[in-house]
Structures are given as structure tokens and as C-alpha cells.
Amino acid sequence: MPLVSTGELVAAAASAGRGLAAFNVITLEHAEAVAAGAEQAGAPAVLQISENAVKFHGGNVLAVTAAAAAVARASSAPLSLHLDHVVSVGLLHAAHEAGFSSVMFDASKLAYADNVKATAEAVHWGHRHGIWIEAELGKVGGKDGEAPLDAHAPGVRTDPQEAAAYVAATGVDALAVAVGSSHAMTERTAALDHALIGRLREAVPVPLVLHGSSGVPDEEIRRAVTAGMVKINVGTALNTAFTGAVRAYLEANPATVDPRKYLAPGRDAMAATVAHFLATIG
Template sequence: MPLVDAAGLLTAARARRGAVAAFNVITLEHVEAVLEGAEHAGVPVILQISENAVRYRRGDPLPLARAATAAASAAAVPAALHLDHVRDPALLRRAAEAGCSSVMVDAAHLPYRENLAACAAAARWARANGLWTEAELGVVGGKAGSPSPDPHHPAARTDPEAARSFTAASGVDALAVAVGSRHAMTTRTAALDHRLLARLAQRVPVPLVLHGSSGLPEHELVAAVRGGITKVNIGTALNVALTTGVRAALVGDTEVVDPRRWLAGGRSAMAAAVARLAALVHHPPAAPEDGAGPARAAEPLPGG
């Protein structure tokens, strides 16, 4: 079916007290795996193209975005396209051309007032062009080339009152919050501050977004969604699944040269990870009363 708006998916998810899984895609295999996994789970999904992915694709968002649009048109579940972690204003203004219905402005590394100004300007432009805007307040570390502070250090976390004021002043439609997750984790050992998340959910009127979700065990993801997260961003889990599948194929057959033979297993592994995670956050099972559950051993990443 044609691409749908992320706004509608997130509004519906919030109403049912669930979330939408948003997967970062880099290759066509990522796109196909995300849609296959979402179809298997029977749930909607968001395809995300980050500024880093655009840079890898030689600076042009259109080839991957148009491939995603074409693949989504043949999918049996609703899918939206989102431009993720954008710092370049010129790229931001190509979001609508690329078919995206939402964009995340990556300005949380700036001082508060500069972050606010950048997000307010982006939100005005996005609203005029029919797009939703996501911003970030707090420090979700782990991105390549950026410092990675302790995610539980008070200075890294999102302050609820600041988040309320920031959202009102900037006019953004969704807010990514720092509550203990970190980008690029290859082990599922992160733990969230669920009390802080509850306070944020009470004070912030727009959907809350969790970045760095690949590092969370499944019971933490469930608790996060039950605690107020509406959009769950996942990237590294797919890359682990793809790389694991490709590595196994190449090690198992040192004579193989046809890339279809070694990419197929990685694509299937990504699709399996998507199906499990997308279904989990779409309508998570009831969490324990304390919101976090008992301590558990670290879980492997899907496909890893």
C-alpha cells in the first residue's frame, strides 16, 4: 500500500497505549527485511533513513527513499518513511521530496537555547510542508564521532519540566528523551529509569521517542512502552542480524561469490528480528507492577 503518515501511526499507537517500531535502513536488504518482518507480525512500521545513511549513499537521499517507497507500495501493512538524525538544514528540506512524512532534528548536542531555536525553525518549516517534527532533549550517547557519557548521569537525562517547556516553545510533534538508553549497543544490557519516564509522560503532551532501543532487553522495552514511549527506534539490532547472517554464509562456503547467496541469510535474520520486536512494542504484554520487572541476564541481540 502507499506510504502513510507517521503522524497517524503514532497517534493510533498512543491511543492504544502501544508503540510503533521504527527501523533504520541502509540498504535495500534492510528495507525488504523491515517490510517482510512487519508483514509477518501484522503490524505497521516506520522506515527510517538517517543522515549517516544518506552520507553512505553518496549524499543523495532519493535512491534509497524511492526504493523504500516502491517496496512499501507492495507491502501488506502500513509503512511510513522518516528522515532521522538530521543536522544539515539542506537535507532537512529534502524530506518532503524524498517522501518522508516526518523528520528528526538532531540538535541536542547544542546548548539548550540553540537546540530550541533549531527545532522551532525546523518545526515551522515542517508544518508548512505537511511534515511532523521530532526533536531530542538530553544526551543519548553512542553515536560515532560523539562522546558517550554515562546514560544515567544526571546531566545526560531529560528533565521533565525542561521537556515540557521545550515542547511548548519549539512546537515539535514528538520528543526523544534520554532515560538510560544509548546508541549502537551490541549487547542488550541497558536499563531505563522508569520513574523518570513516568514523570516525562505526565508532563510532555506529545509522543515520546526512545532512541538506542537495540541495547534494551525485551522486558525493558515492554516497560518503556507501558511507561509512555510511543516510537521505538531500532538500528543496531538489524545490523547485528545482517552481519551475523552474512558472516555465517561466507565462513560456511569460502567459494561463494554470488552476493545473493550470502546476503539472503542476513536479510532473513533481519526480518525475523523485525517481526519479533515490531510485534512486541505494537501491543506489549502487561508489565509487572513496578514497571521494570526483576533483574535478568543480558539477552543477545536479535539475530546475533
């Protein structure tokens, strides 16, 4: 079916009081797995490509995006394309031509005032080009090249009053908040601050986004959605499933040289993971 905009999917999920899963895409197999898992679950999903994934593909955002878009259009599930964790203004400005309906512009490493200024400029540009903009306030640790953060350390979690002021000052369409999760977790042991999620939901007039959801147990995710989280980002869990299946196949079949033999079980493992998260989140 035709691509759906991320804004539409998020708005529909928020209106229905349910979550919307967004899955990070690195390879063609990732995109195919997200589409297959969404079809199996009968649910919409977001295919998101990070700035790091674009760098992995030689900085060519058009190639990887075209592949993901082709997979999405061939799917019977409602799917959107989202450009994730963008710090480069140049890449932000390439989003419209590349076919993205939404961008997560990440100025969270900057001081608060600089974050506000950079994000407001990104929102102004995005809205002029019909791009839905997500931003981040607080410190969701574990990003590429960063050490994991202590989710209980002072200043790490998002403050509701500051979040409300930030949204008003920037005009963002959604806000990623730090409530106890961390990127790149390979074990699902994160404990979320559900009371804080509730306070953020009351203070912030736009949908909330949970990053680092791969490390969050199913019941914690369900409670987070009930408390007010809408967009739920999943990345590492797909890579864990993919790598585990590929490793198992090659260990059992060490003479294999045809990549299709081991990529297929890897893709199937990711699709099963996608379907599981969609069932949990939706």
C-alpha cells in the first residue's frame, strides 16, 4: 500500500490510547522483517533509518531509503518512513527529497538553550516542508559511541516543567523523554519511572516517545503505554535476533558460503521479534 505519514500513525495511536512501534532499519533484511512482522501482527509500524545507518551505507541516504520505501509500498501493512537521531542539518534537509515524512532531530547533547534554538530552527524548516519533527530532552544513554548512563543519576531524567517549556519554545510534534530506558541494551532489564511518565503526559501537549525500548520488559512497555507513551522505538532487539540466528546457522553449517542461507533465518528471527513487540505495544 502507499506509504503512510508518521504523523498520521502517531495521531491515530494517541487517539486510540495505544502505542506505535518504530523499528530501526539497517539492511534490506531489516526492512523486509519489519514489513513481514507488521503483516503477521496486523498492525502499523514505522521503519526508521538513523544517521548512523546512513553513514554505514556510505552517507547515501537515497539508496537505503529507496530500498526501505520499496519494501513498505509492497506491504499490506500501514508503514511509514522516519529519519532517526539526526544531528546533521544537511541530512535533515535531505529528508524531504529522500521521501521521509518525519525526522527525529537530536540536539540533546547541547546545552538547553542551544538545544532549543537548534530544534526550533529544525522544526521551522520541517514544517515548511511538511515534515513531522520529533526531538529529545533529557539523556537517554547508550547511543553509538557513548557509555551507558545511570538512569538514576541526577539530571538524566526529563523534567516535566522543562519539557513543557521546551515543547512550547520549539514547536516539536513529539518528544522523546528519558524515563529509565537506555539505547543498545541486549538484556530486557530496564525499570521505567511510570509516575514520571504520567507527569510528563500531563505536562506535555504532544505525543511522548520511548527510546531504548529493546531493554524494556514487555510488562514495563505495556505500563508505559498506559501511562502515556505513544511511539516506542526498538532497534537492538532486532539486531540481537538477527545475529543470534545467523550465528546459530553458521555454527551448524560451517561450510556455508551462500549468504542467502544464513540471512533468511536472520530475517525470520527479526520478523518474529517485530511481531512480538507489535503485539505487546498495540
